[in-house]
Amino acid sequence: MLPAPVSTQDPATATGRPLRWGVVATGTIAARVVADLALLDDAILQAVSSRTEASARAFARRFGFAEVYSDAEDRPGYERLFDDPAVDVVYIATPHAQHHAVAMAALTAGKHVLCEKPLAMNARQAGELADLARDRGLFLMEAVWTRFLPSFCRAAEILRSGEIGSAQWLQADLGFVAPDDPASRIQDPAAGGGALLDLAVYPLTWALGVFGEPSDIVARGALTPEGIDRQNALTLTYASGACAQLLTSIGADSPGEATIAGTEGWLRSAGPLFNPRELVIQAKGGPARTERFEVPGNGFGYELREVTRCLQSGLTDSPYMPPAESVRMMELLDEARRQMGIRYASDAD
Ligand SMILES: NC(=O)c1ccc[n+]([C@@H]2O[C@H](COP(=O)([O-])OP(=O)(O)OC[C@H]3O[C@@H](n4cnc5c(N)ncnc54)[C@H](OP(=O)(O)O)[C@@H]3O)[C@@H](O)[C@H]2O)c1
CATH class of the missing domain: 3.30.360.10 (Dihydrodipicolinate Reductase; domain 2)
Structure with missing residues (x-):
C-alpha cells in the first residue's frame, strides 16, 4: 500500500464543489470528527441521525446541521437519513457491531460512505461492503485517519x-x-x-x-x-x-x-x-x-479532505485506503482472534 503524499495544504481549503454530509450517531468520535468537518470550506453539514430525537437535535444545534432524523417505530433514524436526497455522503460513527448493517443500508440507498474503524466485525462483513460499493459505483473508505496525517x-x-x-x-x-x-x-x-x-x-x-x-x-x-x-x-x-x-x-x-x-x-x-x-x-x-x-483542529481534516478530493474527482476508492486494504486488515484481525480464541456473535451469521 502506497502511503499518501505529505500534505502541506490546510485541509480546510476547498478543492471543488461542496459535498453535503450526513452523520450517523452523536457519540464521542462523531463530535470530534464533525468539529473538523465543520472547518472544511466545501463541506455542508446537511443532516444528522441519532437513536433519540433529543440527541439528534442537540448535536444539530451544536454543529449547525440543517436536518435531523431519529428512530421511528418502523425504522431506524439512519435509514430515514439515507432516504434524504439532499445527502451526498455519510459518516458512520456507531460502535463496531453496527458498522456493517448501517453501511450496507447507506450503500443500498446510494450514499457514499466514510465509516469508522474497524470497517466491520470480520473480513466477511468487510468484503460484503466492498462488493456492494463496487457494484453500485459508490465510494467507501474506513476512517483510518492516521494514513493521511x-x-x-x-x-x-x-x-x-x-x-x-x-x-x-x-x-x-x-x-x-x-x-x-x-x-x-x-x-x-x-x-x-x-x-x-x-x-x-x-x-x-x-x-x-x-x-x-x-x-x-x-x-x-x-x-x-x-x-x-x-x-x-x-x-x-x-x-x-x-x-x-x-x-x-x-x-x-x-x-x-x-x-x-x-x-x-x-x-x-x-x-x-x-x-x-x-x-x-x-x-x-x-x-x-x-x-x-x-495538526489543525483534532487532526481529522486530512482524511475528510481525502474523501472530499476523491468524490470531487469521481474516484470510488481512495488509493491510500481502499476497501481491499480494510478487508485485508480484517483478515489479519480474524486470524489473530482465531488464535486467541475470541468469537463474536457476528461470526455465526
Ligand atoms: N478514529 C478514531 O480516532 C476513533 C476514536 C474513537 C472511536 N472510534 C470508533 O468510532 C466508533 C464509535 O466510538 P465512540 O467512542 O464514539 O463510541 P460512543 O461514544 O459509545 O458513541 C457511539 C454512538 O453510536 C450510537 N450507538 C450506540 N449504540 C448503538 C447501537 N446499538 N446501535 C446504533 N447506534 C448506536 C450512539 O449515538 P446515538 O445515541 O446518537 O444513536 C452512540 O453515542 C467505534 O467503532 C470506534 O472504533 C474511532
Whole structure:
C-alpha cells in the first residue's frame, strides 16, 4: 500500500464543489470528527441521525446541521437519513457491531460512505461492503485517519528515502486503561469489545505501511471472563526477514509509540502513534534529530479532505485506503482472534 503524499495544504481549503454530509450517531468520535468537518470550506453539514430525537437535535444545534432524523417505530433514524436526497455522503460513527448493517443500508440507498474503524466485525462483513460499493459505483473508505496525517506520510517518505537504510523491524504499542464498566462498548462482547478491534488498526497501519503484507502472524492475548481481549501481542514476520511486534491493551497505559529499526539507523514516532507529534530520526550513527508536527483542529481534516478530493474527482476508492486494504486488515484481525480464541456473535451469521 502506497502511503499518501505529505500534505502541506490546510485541509480546510476547498478543492471543488461542496459535498453535503450526513452523520450517523452523536457519540464521542462523531463530535470530534464533525468539529473538523465543520472547518472544511466545501463541506455542508446537511443532516444528522441519532437513536433519540433529543440527541439528534442537540448535536444539530451544536454543529449547525440543517436536518435531523431519529428512530421511528418502523425504522431506524439512519435509514430515514439515507432516504434524504439532499445527502451526498455519510459518516458512520456507531460502535463496531453496527458498522456493517448501517453501511450496507447507506450503500443500498446510494450514499457514499466514510465509516469508522474497524470497517466491520470480520473480513466477511468487510468484503460484503466492498462488493456492494463496487457494484453500485459508490465510494467507501474506513476512517483510518492516521494514513493521511502529514507526520505519518513524512515517516513513510523518510523510510523510502533510505535515510535509515533498509527497515528490519518495527515495534509499536497502544494502550489505555478503559473504564471497568461492563456496559461500555469497549468491554461489551456484543459491541465488539476488546483491545484488538478497537486499537490494533493503528499499529497494523504502521506495520502494513512499513513492510506490506506479512507472511505469518502469531497472536497471543489475555482474555476477560466475558471472552474479549484485555490485551494482546501480535508478531508479524515477512518474507524479507523483517519482523514486527505490535501490542495493544485496554488495561494498561502505554506511550503509544512506533519504532522502526533499519540497517543504517532508526525512526521513532512519539505522541501517540495514531497522531504522531514528533518523529525522532537517528541515521548513520549521527546525532538524532526531531521533526515536529501540528495538526489543525483534532487532526481529522486530512482524511475528510481525502474523501472530499476523491468524490470531487469521481474516484470510488481512495488509493491510500481502499476497501481491499480494510478487508485485508480484517483478515489479519480474524486470524489473530482465531488464535486467541475470541468469537463474536457476528461470526455465526
Ligand atoms: N478514529 C478514531 O480516532 C476513533 C476514536 C474513537 C472511536 N472510534 C470508533 O468510532 C466508533 C464509535 O466510538 P465512540 O467512542 O464514539 O463510541 P460512543 O461514544 O459509545 O458513541 C457511539 C454512538 O453510536 C450510537 N450507538 C450506540 N449504540 C448503538 C447501537 N446499538 N446501535 C446504533 N447506534 C448506536 C450512539 O449515538 P446515538 O445515541 O446518537 O444513536 C452512540 O453515542 C467505534 O467503532 C470506534 O472504533 C474511532
